[in-house]
Amino acid sequence: MSQKRQAGLRSTNPEDYQHVPRAVAAMPKDFPDGFEISPHRHRRAQLIYATAGTMRISTEEAVWVVPPQRALWMPPGIHHSIVMSGDVTMRTLYLRQDAAAGMPDVCRVLHISPLLRELIVRATEMPVDYDERGAAGHIVALILDELHRGPSLPLHLPMPRDKRLHRLCAALLAQPGDQRTLEEWAGWANASPRTLARLFMTETGLTFGAWRQQARVLEAMGRLGGGQAVTEVALELGYDSVSAFSAMFRRASGASPSAYRPSRQDPPGRAGFSRAFANG
Structure with missing residues (x-):
């Protein structure tokens, strides 16, 4: 591994974690607003x-x-x-x-439950070559148990492969509050409304309206x-009232919009880790 690891410091290079001789390798890394990580696997x-x-x-x-209430499971090689x-x-x-x-x-x-959140944070504080037979090994075992028991959530937005439709969807992602109808988008995409409607169903499994709503929910x-x-x-996502937006959001996500706003909790640490066990 890198010189950082040899010096006892945790690397922020993902490649340093791909061959660690442990079941789980945890990497902490902070990024500023707007930072982009280019395609990789x-x-x-x-x-x-x-x-x-x-x-x-x-x-x-x-x-x-x-x-922060969610995480994405990413299989290898994607x-x-x-x-x-x-x-x-x-x-x-x-x-x-x-x-x-x-x-x-x-x-x-x-x-991500409060318990799993604190377990993940604790894993990033442990030595990379943690003692598998000690407390660190028990923490990793709990993490794996939580991950394998946790249900997955249908919170994704399928992207089409058709070039015309992909360009349209990319434009909607860039401006999710755009109110143009399918007929208006058809002129922009140089395709008939019927063709776009068929492509949406064939390539995403969703109607134009359902795809745009899901895009707005995720945004x-x-x-x-x-x-x-x-x-x-x-208002920025094109809704005339907060009540209409909140009703749509709750139907789609199962929670109120305010549930996704940052909570004013203390930074994670040993106290939070202890509370997670006490409340878990």
Whole structure:
């Protein structure tokens, strides 16, 4: 491994964690608002998580918005890019092949409980070559148990492969509050409304309206996770009232918009770790 690890410091280079002789390797790394990680892939499966800030993670097939209450399970070898919304405190877990056995073989959003949050934070504070038979080994075992038991959530946005439709979807992602109808977009995309409607269903499994709503939900999660006010988010995403936006958001996500706003809790540490066990 790098000289940092030999000196007892934890590396922030993901490559240094792909061959660690442990079931789980945990990397802490912080990023400023707007930072972009270009498309890449890793040998190990990973849990992409941040205790603060929101990430937009993209593959060739879909887009996910990941606030602090969620994490993205990423199988090994999948090309992906990440854009930060707000200052992001990323805490990534890289899992050895045997530790990842039984986890999904496709990307999935996972709920992060208070207990799992503190376990992940604690893992980034342990030595990289932690004692598997000591307390650190028990923490890793708990992490794996929580990951394997946790349900996945249908919070993703399928991306089409058709070039015309992909360009349209990219434009909507850039301006999710755009109110243009499918007929108006058809002229922009140089395709008939019927063709676009068919392509949406064929390539994403969603109607144009459902795809745009899901895009707005995910965008709202990112903005709310970055601390933006609910009213501001509702108006910028094209809703006439906060109540209409809140009703849509709750139907789609199962939670109120305010639930995605940053909580005023103390930074994670040993006290928080103890509370997580007490409340778990």
